[in-house]
Amino acid sequence: MVYRDKEYEVPAGMTVRDALKKVGLQPETTLAVHEGKLLTDDTILKEGMQLKLVAVISGGCISLSGQTEHPERSGARPSTSLRSAHAARARRVVEGSGGGVV
Amino acid sequence: MKCRKCSEKAIINMRQHKLALCETHFLEWVPEQTQRFIEKYAMFTPEDKILVAISGGKDSLSLWDILIRLGYHADGLYIGLGIDGGANYSDESHRLSQKFADERGLNLRVVEVEETYGATIPELAVISNRGRDKPCSVCGLSKRYIMNRAAYDGGYNVLATGHNLDDEAAVLMQNTLHWAGGYLVRQAPVLAATHSGLARKVKPLCRFYEREMAAYAIVRGIEYIYDECPHAVGSTTIYYKEILNQLEEKSPGSKLQFYLSFLQAKEQGLFAPQSVEVELHACAKCGQPTSAPGECSFCRMWEKVRAVKGGRLPAAAMLTNIVEA
Numbered sequence A: 001m002v003y004r005d006k007e008y009e010v011p012a013g014m015t016v017r018d019a020l021k022k023v024g025l026q027p028e029t030t031l032a033v034h035e036g037k038l039l040t041d042d043t044i045l046k047e048g049m050q051l052k053l054v055a056v057i058s059g060g061c062i063s064l065s066g067q068t069e070h071p072e073r074s075g076a077r078p079s080t081s082l083r084s085a086h087a088a089r090a091r092r093v094v095e096g097s098g099g100g101v102v
Numbered sequence B: 001m002k003c004r005k006c007s008e009k010a011i012i013n014m015r016q017h018k019l020a021l022c023e024t025h026f027l028e029w030v031p032e033q034t035q036r037f038i039e040k041y042a043m044f045t046p047e048d049k050i051l052v053a054i055s056g057g058k059d060s061l062s063l064w065d066i067l068i069r070l071g072y073h074a075d076g077l078y079i080g081l082g083i084d085g086g087a088n089y090s091d092e093s094h095r096l097s098q099k100f101a102d103e104r105g106l107n108l109r110v111v112e113v114e115e116t117y118g119a120t121i122p123e124l125a126v127i128s129n130r131g132r133d134k135p136c137s138v139c140g141l142s143k144r145y146i147m148n149r150a151a152y153d154g155g156y157n158v159l160a161t162g163h164n165l166d167d168e169a170a171v172l173m174q175n176t177l178h179w180a181g182g183y184l185v186r187q188a189p190v191l192a193a194t195h196s197g198l199a200r201k202v203k204p205l206c207r208f209y210e211r212e213m214a215a216y217a218i219v220r221g222i223e224y225i226y227d228e229c230p231h232a233v234g235s236t237t238i239y240y241k242e243i244l245n246q247l248e249e250k251s252p253g254s255k256l257q258f259y260l261s262f263l264q265a266k267e268q269g270l271f272a273p274q275s276v277e278v279e280l281h282a283c284a285k286c287g288q289p290t291s292a293p294g295e296c297s298f299c300r301m302w303e304k305v306r307a308v309k310g311g312r313l314p315a316a317a318m319l320t321n322i323v324e325a
Helices: A016-022 A078-096 B023-040 B058-069 B089-104 B113-117 B121-128 B136-153 B165-177 B181-186 B210-219 B236-250 B254-267 B297-309
Strands: A030-034 A037-039 A052-055 B012-014 B019-021 B050-054 B074-080 B108-112 B158-160 B200-202
Touching (some): A016 A030, A030 B210, A037 B210, B012 B210, B019 B023, B023 B058, B023 B210, B050 B058, B050 B136, B058 B074, B058 B089, B058 B210, B074 B089, B074 B113, B074 B136, B089 B108, B108 B113, B108 B136, B113 B121, B121 B136, B165 B181, B165 B210, B165 B236
Parallel strands (some): B050 B074, B050 B158, B074 B108
Antiparallel strands (some): A030 A052, B012 B019
């Protein structure tokens, strides 16, 4: 599976939903595309399938009511740490994965 | 998983609606629902002249596509912000927006901020000393001003943006956690034109999940800018979206319920209108409505730029700088 130029390998036989969770991605915020077609979360991955994962979240900075978000308004940068946690989990999974390749 | 309507293979499962649809029926369902929201919130009618704010992203391009499919008269407005971010962000988003318009024979109006006013948005952030060198504050102010002015000068009475439910729920969460009453009162699918110089602002996608809009763009073959605005990376909006999606994962429909319950509570009078209505008057320089005495904050901001760079002032005839495709 390819997500933002990163490759992940998961065992065949998993559902798309489980595969996303396994590599630390939120199924609610990721779409799986196979050969140009969207897959539902319950699709069972087969040996050799190559998926493109599409992140769906974007971070608009403007509201029409005149409110503008500042990325550092709240001081802490939890988003980054969450991402780091995702990435770390993903790395662990990739390093530890065996069996079939999806 | 099978499509609820025809038993073909589904391409999307919307757990909050307990609805799985195939490609054909999803492409029917999205405009049908959009039309339902347009009517429910009395956003506009086929007689209205609509200007769609186009960023080159999935939401704004999908919105434009849907409105055209529904038969509305809708032109696009692209605002060139001059953001590079190491990836030619603005150039690429302009290219994709123009490509979308050209392929469909649509009219995209373009305002390049640097050409029109004399500095890019990142330069403006530094010169105006607003937002601690982050351009989000001046970017928001500039976009709101330019969008409203372009709508007014171009004879559009409705300004449509591609805000989806995740955008709205994230802002709602942020405002609720801060008990930002003023913003909570104003958050709505429609902001009425309360002054003759203001366009009505509408959000026809406000009840679609972000996931659905990404799916729509993919299925429709819309080429959109995938990368984030480089200045939005790490934004609190994204953080709140992630939290809301964690709730959604455990309890499908949480985001939708959060937003719809808020709208319902407003309708039932939970939020009292502000006792003192803000009085608007025409800016002494550009004529746009403003609550500030004398010149509007946009004009005052660009005064600083002129002082530093010798840049041009916002011209009364700004539309001469709008390029029509």
